[in-house]
Amino acid sequence: MAKSRNIPRFCFYGSITGILICLYWLWSNPNQNYSQKPNPILFSDGVTSCGSPTGVNTVDRLNNPDNYTFYDDPTVNYSIGQPLTSWDERRREWLNLHPSFKTGVSDRVLILTGSQPKPCKNPIGDHLQLRLFKNKVDYCRIHGYDIYYSNTFLHSEMRSYWTKMPVVRAAMLAHPETEWFLWIDSDAIFTDMDFKAPLTRYKDYNMVIHGWPDAVFGKKSWVGANAGVFLMRNCQWSLDFMEVWAEMGPQSPDYEKWGEIQRSTFPDKEYPKSDDQSGLIYLIIKEKETWGKKIYLENEYELSGYWLNLVGKFLNISNIYEDMEKSVRRLRRRHAEVNTEHYAVVREKYLAGDRRPFITHFTGCQQCNGDHNPIYVGDSCWDGMEIALNFADNQVLRPYGFVHPDLRNGSYVRPVSFDYPA
Structure with missing residues (x-):
């Protein structure tokens, strides 16, 4: 049985004054009906209903002006092999239209990782994949980073270690609010959950990889640097670099030729096919003025430590x-x-x-x-x-x-x- 309203005693008094007071009380206290369902929580209640402090710098995710941006340009393509120009200007225009994202943009990092779309053949492979992903999610939660996990091939011919390039390219367009992308292979583990990459050290660079100058420039070793973990800045240079880097991939008509060039460049490379790591180091060595001088070889900490x-x-x-x-x-x-x-x-x-x-x-x-x-x-x-x-x-x-x-x-x-x- 429904509970009765908790009506005050003066409502039962017969005087006109009592009746008027009773009517006013009922009108001003409509929620005294305990059988009534509570008001629904609205989407707009989201932040304030959780008691967020006022005066804290936050981004406005609900604001998206109708002004024309690169998203409205039908010629803009997210795919590798479709070069994009004037990206720095296009991105700057978007940030000007979304000023709340401009604050702190230089330190904003998005973690990128992924795996193949099909189940693993290794009996414990999927369990390991889950734990490896959990490790990356934990790191992101601790430091307030966002993460994107790709489990598909964004370019049908760029698979295995080549699949990272289409993901990074698409992420740059999807996240103009982000300055740095940290690609980390699925088989890499954050083992210092406290540490954050010293981004100010890289203010004059657009890419950061784990490597050693003497091994790259001196020995010309294809393992002188590692391409499985890297930081890349969201800028026109990076888009242009990835287009050149990807030309060595399996989707390229020059794929076999690049395998031969890489083997002739690196004395310790036995694998006959072109690979992303050899291609990266080749560009650092052979096109130092165009690409190499903007790539930082980090070895003061383990950006990609050998297990x-x-x-x-x-x-x-x-x-x-x-x-x-x-x-x-x-x-x-x-x-x-x-x-x-x-x-x-x-x-x-x-x-x-x-x-x-x-x-x-x-x-x-x-x-x-x-x-x-x-x-x-x-x-x-x-x-x-x-x-x-x-x-x-x-x-x-x-x-x-x-x-x-x-x-x-x-x-x-x-x-x-x-x-x-x-």
Whole structure:
């Protein structure tokens, strides 16, 4: 039975004054009917209903003026092989029409990654893919980055390691509000969840890759740099560079010729076909003025650290960080996940010895098809991924009050005690 209205006593008094007061009370308190359904939550209630603080710089996602932009130009194409001109001007015009996105644009990063559209052949491949993606989502959540995961081939002929170029090209047009794109292969793991790329260091560059100048320019090695993880600026230079880089790909009529050129350029390249990494290094060496001088070879931190050199160090690195927290109480203070960056800055003052590698790259492991490089013995790839993923996950779990006590066992966690690890 429906509950009756909670009507005040004076409504039952017979006086005219009482009746008038009663009518006024009912009119001014319409929601006193407890059987009435609550008002629906509207889309426009979104932010304010969650108690967001006022005065905080936010972007206006609801504002999109009717002014003509590059999106209205039928000649603008998202695909590799369809060059786009005047991108810097077009992007600037869009930002001027969306001023809320201009604030902080120079530090805005979008993480890009992906995998093949079909299920994995390796029995544990899909499980590994899920965990590898979770690692990237965790990193993005901690630092407030957005992420785009592509599980399709945006160019039917550009597959395997060539598939990244169509994704980056399309993302630049889809996200004019973003200054930097960080492409990270699916087999690469964020293993320092605190670290952020020092973007101010790259103010005069448009692309950043992990590499060594002596190996690139001196030895002319095709492994002198790694193309599986890179930062790329959202600008005309990048669009032009990707068009030139992609001309070495399997969709090009000169694909076989480029394989021959790469093998003749790099003494240590045995693979006969043209590949993206050899193509990238070739352009750095042979067209230094046009492309190479705008590409930064980063080796002061592990933008793409080789997994075989790193996995065996993770237990010792964990102990180094734990000892640091034992000696500095402030570092072991419990905190909200949203405050992680604050403690990362504080921790920098006390770091000594080996620091966590930013990204650990399992090159040659092929977690999806399982056909790893024969130089890797047995299940070393999968065991190494398990350790690296748990090493990273321990950094994520701490604000939630848990930890993996054994880096080789991701299925088991235990709660951490107050003031851990005192």
